[in-house]
Amino acid sequence: xxxxxxxxxxxxxxxxxxxxxxxxxxxxxxxxxxxxxxxxxxxxxxxxxxxxxxxxxxxxxxxxxxxxxxxxxxxxxxxxxxxxxxxxxxxxxxxxxxxxxxxxxxxxxxxxxxxxxxxxxxxxxxxxxxxxxxxxxxxxxxxxxxxxxxxxxxxxxxxxxxxxxxxxxxxxxxxxxxxxxxxxxxxxxxxxxxxxxxxxxxxxxxxxxxxxxxxxxxxxxxxxxxxxxxxxxxxxxxxxxxxxxxxxxxxxxxxxxxxxxxxxxxxxxxxxxxxxxxxxxxxxxxxxxxxxxxx
Amino acid sequence: xxxxxxxxxxxxxxxxxxxxxxxxxxxxxxxxxxxxxxxxxxxxxxxxxxxxxxxxxxxxxxxxxxxxxxxxxxxxxxxxxxxxxxxxxxxxxxxxxxxxxxxxxxxxxxxxxxxxxxxxxxxxxxxxxxxxxxxxxxxxxxxxxxxxxxxxxxxxxxxxxxxxxxxxxxxxxxxxxxxxxxxxxxxxxxxxxxxxxxxxxxxxxxxxxxxxxxxxxxxxxxxxxxxxxxxxxxxxxxxxxxxxxxxxxxxxxxxxxxxxxxxxxxxxxxxxxxxxxxxxxxxxxxxxxxxxxxxxxxxxxxxxxxxxxxxxxxxxxxxxxxxxxxxxxxxxxxxxxxxxxxxxxxxxxxxxxxxxxxxxxxxxxxxxxxxxxxxxxxxxxxxxxxxxxxxxxxxxxxxxxxxxxxxxxxxxxxxxxxxxxxxxxxxxxxxxxxxxx
Numbered sequence: 001x002x003x004x005x006x007x008x009x010x011x012x013x014x015x016x017x018x019x020x021x022x023x024x025x026x027x028x029x030x031x032x033x034x035x036x037x038x039x040x041x042x043x044x045x046x047x048x049x050x051x052x053x054x055x056x057x058x059x060x061x062x063x064x065x066x067x068x069x070x071x072x073x074x075x076x077x078x079x080x081x082x083x084x085x086x087x088x089x090x091x092x093x094x095x096x097x098x099x100x101x102x103x104x105x106x107x108x109x110x111x112x113x114x115x116x117x118x119x120x121x122x123x124x125x126x127x128x129x130x131x132x133x134x135x136x137x138x139x140x141x142x143x144x145x146x147x148x149x150x151x152x153x154x155x156x157x158x159x160x161x162x163x164x165x166x167x168x169x170x171x172x173x174x175x176x177x178x179x180x181x182x183x184x185x186x187x188x189x190x191x192x193x194x195x196x197x198x199x200x201x202x203x204x205x206x207x208x209x210x211x212x213x214x215x216x217x218x219x220x221x222x223x224x225x226x227x228x229x230x231x232x233x234x235x236x237x238x239x240x241x242x243x244x245x246x247x248x249x250x251x252x253x254x255x256x257x258x259x260x261x262x263x264x265x266x267x268x269x270x271x272x273x274x275x276x277x278x279x280x281x282x283x284x285x286x287x288x289x290x291x292x293x294x295x
Numbered sequence: 296x297x298x299x300x301x302x303x304x305x306x307x308x309x310x311x312x313x314x315x316x317x318x319x320x321x322x323x324x325x326x327x328x329x330x331x332x333x334x335x336x337x338x339x340x341x342x343x344x345x346x347x348x349x350x351x352x353x354x355x356x357x358x359x360x361x362x363x364x365x366x367x368x369x370x371x372x373x374x375x376x377x378x379x380x381x382x383x384x385x386x387x388x389x390x391x392x393x394x395x396x397x398x399x400x401x402x403x404x405x406x407x408x409x410x411x412x413x414x415x416x417x418x419x420x421x422x423x424x425x426x427x428x429x430x431x432x433x434x435x436x437x438x439x440x441x442x443x444x445x446x447x448x449x450x451x452x453x454x455x456x457x458x459x460x461x462x463x464x465x466x467x468x469x470x471x472x473x474x475x476x477x478x479x480x481x482x483x484x485x486x487x488x489x490x491x492x493x494x495x496x497x498x499x500x501x502x503x504x505x506x507x508x509x510x511x512x513x514x515x516x517x518x519x520x521x522x523x524x525x526x527x528x529x530x531x532x533x534x535x536x537x538x539x540x541x542x543x544x545x546x547x548x549x550x551x552x553x554x555x556x557x558x559x560x561x562x563x564x565x566x567x568x569x570x571x572x573x574x575x576x577x578x579x580x581x582x583x584x585x586x587x588x589x590x591x592x593x594x595x596x597x598x599x600x601x602x603x604x605x606x607x608x609x610x611x612x613x614x615x616x617x618x619x620x621x622x623x624x625x626x627x628x629x630x631x632x633x634x635x636x637x638x639x640x641x642x643x644x645x646x647x648x649x650x651x652x653x654x655x656x657x658x659x660x661x662x663x664x665x666x667x668x669x670x671x672x673x674x675x676x677x678x679x680x681x682x683x684x685x686x687x688x689x690x691x692x693x694x695x696x697x698x699x700x701x702x703x704x705x706x707x708x709x710x711x712x713x714x715x716x717x718x719x720x721x722x723x724x725x726x727x728x729x730x731x732x
Contacts (some may be wrong), residue, residue: 043699045381046403064707129548131558132566148490148550150716236491237550237713253374268633274315 014133027191031269034204038262055259059251065264067239075243076222078158079165083218084211086213087166092203103176112167148232150240157229163230164260165221169214176210177203209283216279219245244268245266255281333387333630333637336363338372338618341442341579345650353641360633362388369555379668380405380623387626387634391439391619393430394696401433406621407631409437409638415638426689427659431438439619440638444656444684445720446575447612452595456483456569457555464570464595468535468602476541478569484546486539487568493706494694496713499539501613501693503532504601510688516730524726526572526714528606529548532713535602540713550714557584570600574614575679578672579655589655589672596678613683613690644657653675657683663674669717701732 019034034202041051060183111119126133127146134143149178180295184202226245229235235242235250245268252261337346343366353360365386367375373389379385380400389406391397400406413420420428423441431439452464460481465471478485489495505533508528515523546568552558560577563567564585571577578596582589593601601609620642622634641647643660651658653674657679667676683689694702708725711717717725 041405043399044377045399045405124553125556127551128558129551130546130562143548144552145548148552148714149549150714234491234493234553236493236707237714238708238716248538250703253377255703256698256702257375 004117024289030041033261034265034269036262038260038266040259040262042258044258045256046077051259053081056263058257058260059263059267062260064239064242064247065244068242068244070224071239071241072245074154075158075161075225076219078154079161079222080106080215080218082158082162083169084215086162087214089168090166090170090205092177092199095174095177097227105170108170112171114164116164117228118232119160119164120228123156124232127156139255148237150237151238153233153240157233157251159224159233161222161228167216168291169218172214172217173207173210176207178207212279212283216276219275219279220272222277242273247288301618304607315433318587328565331627331629332361332363333626333634334374335388335390336372336386337364337366337388337390339366339368341576341654342618342651342656344444345647345654348650349641349647349719351658352646353637357633357636357641359634362633362637370414374727383625383628385623385625387623387624387630388637389621390442391621392695393439393616393619393692394699395702396695397431397619397621398433399698401438405624406438407624409440409622410660411500412638419504419639419694422643422660422685424659424661426686427683430691431619431621439621441617441641441659442620442642443618443658443677444575445614445617445649445659445684445689447598447614447682447689448502448574449596449679449682450570450572450599451563451577452570452597453566453568454595455565455596457567460569464597466516466597467600471600472542472544472669474569475539475544478541483566484542484562485570486546486549487552487562487571488549489552489559490545490550490710491552492554492711493710494692495554495573496709497693497706498574498613499536500532500691500709503535503602504528505604505611505613505688505690506599506609507531507605509605510611510690513690513693513696519731521730522723522727523730527722528721530719533722536712537715537719540715545713550710561583564594575657582655582672583599586721592674594674596677598682607686610686611690612686613692615692616683616689617693622632655684659683666669698732701726701729704729 002152015272029085038055039047039050039052040048042048042052080224090108094108111261125131126149128149129135129143129145132143134140144152180203184206185198188202224245225243226249227245229241229243230249233241244264246259248264248268251257251264335346335350337343347364347366350362374701376385376389377396380389380402385405385407389400391400392612397406403448424445428437431437450464456462456478460477460483462474462600463470463478465474465610475485502512504526508526512523512528515526519614525550544709546552546562552562557580559571559573560581566583571710578594580673581594588594598609598612620638622631622638626634643658648658648660649666651665652663652666652672653668655675657663657667657676663680667680668674670676690696694706697705705726708717708722711723712719
């Protein structure tokens, strides 16, 4: 009787069904399928044969996998280092109310509207050393071997990723900053704090959870970068930008080794879960409680 | 408890419904063709118009055997068709390259054996140049028939640039190396190369290995013989490639250039590069992209140079003998029957062959000398026809001939050779590890 009463207060449990069904069909079932495939041999065409740990051995002992893992981590770390400060500052800046900021904010957000494939194709054309923007604008220093040099290509990739995703994170920070009560700043002003002091003593601490949310998205996003890099460099030159998701795709659909590709997929899931948990921890126990006054 | 059970059954019902919805067939259907019509997936690009008009004419004349045709871009197609064929949802006409991929279809039983059809219709078999037809044969049975042109890799050059410099196209590797500093001094890149696409690099390796060691070297690799990649001919070829790179043989930033938009050919016809090693299909693309360059007769072409002291016959060619149609074994009987009718009467009929020649391509069929001689592109088409017919060996592009796993590793490692990241010995070690995969 008591249970029934309690249930009547909240929404019906039935409302969870659509989400649960989608989650089962599009997340849990494929995941189980991938775990199963990682213990088999399959070229995508013929019969699926049990292979035990063979695919795992292939995936784990292959030097290309280790390289792909390092490339993925590099891109993840550099993405954080480049994107967090830029999007934080832009977010704080665009959170102001003057009209010109609204115009600038719209401009900043334009890259967000483009698909990754379009961004990659555009940059590929711009960066062409013979027909791209270097010779086009008559600026010889722009005519580098941007995508063909193993030393440069990673930085080009990080730049293009930042160009595409900074607007998204700027939007998150803008929202975060706008939630900070104006009374904090008013109090600080009365105490004689300058803009920079206000930034470090009010804005930054108040944005702690926004930073964690945005960084979580960046870290997990960099585990999933695929389309942009696939179109821009196809993992090359050599293996210089073949990061884990791309390595998984090429192993599965280019080299037709579905077993090893599935093992790589499982590794990606495990790394992603691990990182998400670590970042959640960093947020502290009260991460879900509100920071707003009176709440 | 009751709630839980019904919740679960509701969830499973939804799951089932979603699963069924996902199984429905996809893709736009031609309203003129019904579900029993054969389907054909072809590639966009050089031969697209020929495939398109051939099927349009066929559908008009054969109301009962209409073909449902769709076009895809090269890389996207290669992935899509394999997935579809693996799922038993492939097209009736499977477009292919022969080699390792065709073999994997045959091994999995996804393509029909055409031996009986060829025995019943001997004229179909006689139509083709035997060395090209051979490419669709796996374990003595024919599984694919050529559907377009012979695409040997040739050395294109810019006649105007050569004339201005007062030099001749290279006949030997030493000639080629001697030309490199001359062009560099004149501020013209000796060779255009789309290194970012990786596969254009392969044309250099396969020709050099063939010239130095003959076709047996690659045959040993195909057969998976132990340490086959360490053959001295492979090492020497890779060393020569690195010497050419170090001498400045390729245009600056070549490893940033992609082939898909034709940026490499553009360097040739804008006089920025003097030469380019590329497939026969480039001529068709040049006719589209730079008609004035082709019409003014500025595009020159010669066979790949001889390597002094090499064991390979300098008349050998590498490239793609032709693309091919296979017939899916999972198609319905009605679809197969219509497909075979088309292979017999629609493919390489008179209009088809003529349209192909008009586009600047050389169909992989016999007895077209007169038509070639009457072509606007006489010089090129006769050159290619002669090259292919006289070749003691016409080797399929290695990335298609090898298994996909080996092909992928080979292109990535060769890329590293071109940018100087690994040595020829490291290349051989890395590739030996993939033998048999």
